[in-house]
Amino acid sequence: MAEFLLSKFAESAVSQTVQRITDLLIYEAASLSSVREDVEVLQNDLKSLQGLIKAADSKQEHDQHLEELVRQVKHVASEAEDVIDTYILKVDSSCIKAFHNKRIRPQINSVRARIQNIINTSMPIYGFVSAVGEGTSSIVDLQRHLRRSSPNDDDGDNDVVSLKSSTSALTEELTKEEDRLCVVSVVGMGGLGKTTLAKKVFKCVKQKFDCSAWVFISQQYVLRDVLIDIFIQIGSPNENMKFERINSARDISERKKKEREFLNALPDHELIDSLNDKLKEKRFLVVLDDIWKIEAWDFLKRAFPKGKKGSKILFTTRNRDVASAADPRSCQVEPPLLTFEESWELLKRKAFPRDIVDAHGCPPEYENLGKEMAKKCAGLPLAVVVLGGLLSRKATLEEWKKVMRDVNSNLNKMQSRQQYEGVNHVVVL
Structure with missing residues (x-):
């Protein structure tokens, strides 16, 4: 029972901070406009931490030293909130906004590094293990996280x-x-x-x-x-x-x-x-x-x-x-499925910086692979967007080929299971 309450305290601490940052993004839009992207990345990291705590709470046995993990989680959540609060107060009272912009980014990166350390190092020690990619439930959880919406998101278009x-x-x-x-x-x-x-x-x-x-x-x-x-x-x-x-x-x-x-x-x-x-x-x-x-x-x-x-x-x-x-x-x-041409256009937009494509076009060897992968997404925008985001972090043709092999491996599941289950696995990539 004590371990259950401790995990709930950790989840509550992160949840409150996520809500706090959401409120600030809405009500302090002007103050945060120049660092909004940094703050939203921090918010997403906290949501990932929150999701792992929830998953672990339902699936894992809690270590007797869970209290130390809770302390780490509550501390990093508090630190994240303080960084944003302090920044807003300083910007509101200062005319040198650029100076504070330069200072907040390293602070945010420091908090993000601590979150990643908790996720990658501390959580496995205490039995909190990320289950992404291990089963259908984790696929659904990931898609739910990706779908979670706010009308203030700026990336929809x-x-x-x-x-x-x-x-x-x-x-x-x-x-x-x-x-x-x-x-x-x-x-x-x-x-x-x-x-x-x-x-x-x-x-x-x-x-x-x-x-x-x-x-x-x-x-x-x-x-x-x-x-x-x-x-x-x-x-x-x-x-x-x-x-x-x-x-x-x-x-x-x-x-x-x-x-x-x-x-x-x-x-x-x-x-x-x-x-x-x-x-x-x-x-x-x-x-x-x-x-x-x-x-x-x-x-x-x-x-x-x-x-x-x-x-x-x-x-x-x-x-x-x-x-x-x-x-x-x-x-x-009902929004229609994307045509092949629309799928490729969207994938290209997500995978390559637009200025590079506009100036030089898409390299033919990448284009052939990209079009083949776009077809595999079956016209589902979410699959195209996530795949494009993955490809945007792959710099070499060999890395693209590896993604293609992974896509083919996962999409083969479409042949024997639910029609779009293979596309769900593209999202897991």
Whole structure:
């Protein structure tokens, strides 16, 4: 029991820091704009650490010295948060922004090095082993991590070759002014680009609504947390709560902490009724990204009134039955598979710097291999994007050939198993 609680403390420490950095990326966008990429890389490293702790908690026996690992995890999480907080405060009070930019990058790299040391050295000692590549469950976990979304991600357009028809169809559905609460769904198999499409349209149309929110559901969800996330995104949960003027990143953190404490204290029915009341006189747009089960919607829908004319709920789901059950009258938008030409264009974009390709074209020997691998991805954008990212770190033709051999080895599994299981293994690469 003690070991279980210790692992939960470690997971909680990292989870809080990931949420903290997410909040800062949203609310301190201006302060972090010049180092946003560095901060997001650090955030992803922390998410990897969080995922390994969860996996280990369910699959491994805990060492009697787990307390030392927990101490390391909590310390590195705290250090990551302090680095970002300190940077924002210094930038806000200084006119020499470039000076602080140069200082934060080595600090972030130092924290990242400590995270990697925990993952690669300390965790195996205590029985925390990464299972990526060892089975179907690890494939699903990895894909879930890759799919985890935020509307503030900036890279969506770089992963899309052509979604013009789907973009137009979804935009039309979301901007219709029907006098009822409509559930519009983006449907299709995993890796098809549902979230990318939804994110692209969400950014374009959200200004047409009084308020909007984006929450990630997936197969593992806590419905209360979903409602609380929506509440915080659409505005203060309690109009009677008084907050001091926000002067720093820590003020933002303190405000959000108070909001969450207030909402967590409410029983389910009061939380649902309060959100319902808050949305009643608004035209709202709420995205439920990667929803799998109709039971989740059956619980959540009580919180959503009809709202003002034109209010919408947007699903992304691989389950057509969920979309149909939620709103039989509404349209379902399905992004198409990529053509071979689109797959190759996307793979080339991810694998090579654009300026090099534009200036010199793709070397023929790489192009032949690349086109062959693009065909193997079966038109799934996620497989193409991940494969392109892998190839971007392979400098020689021999390394590309090795990737090709690995792709062929994994895709052979398509012949005897589920149609796209081989493509899932491309993602594991």
